[in-house]
Amino acid sequence: MQLSAADANVQELYSPEAAKSQFGGNVGIGMTAPQSTLQVRGYVQLDLTSGAPPAGDCDPAAERGRRKVDNATGLLWICVDSRWASK
Numbered sequence: 001m002q003l004s005a006a007d008a009n010v011q012e013l014y015s016p017e018a019a020k021s022q023f024g025g026n027v028g029i030g031m032t033a034p035q036s037t038l039q040v041r042g043y044v045q046l047d048l049t050s051g052a053p054p055a056g057d058c059d060p061a062a063e064r065g066r067r068k069v070d071n072a073t074g075l076l077w078i079c080v081d082s083r084w085a086s087k
Contacts, residue, residue, distance in 0.1 A: 053077050058084050 028034030030041030048071035057063060058079035066079040075086040 052086070053079075053084055055084070058082055 026034040026037055026039065028039045028041075031039050046067060046069045048069055050070060050072040052070065053066075053068045058066065060082040063079050064081070068077040069075075070077060070086075077084045077086045079085075
């Protein structure tokens, strides 16, 4: 399914209910049949920020897997087990 911003159904399609009915709960960007909750063909680019993320932004259950790129140091931060790890 190919959509453009001019498509009148774009907003409706991006609702969680529409994603479940159209794609079985999976969402693909550049994919016609995504096999994961989110599957992307190509690169994923995160916003660049400076400094380590706040400790309060990494709760074990709700925020595990969050990622942040620190432009100043070139580090990738990942929320794992209620703490931020960097590489």
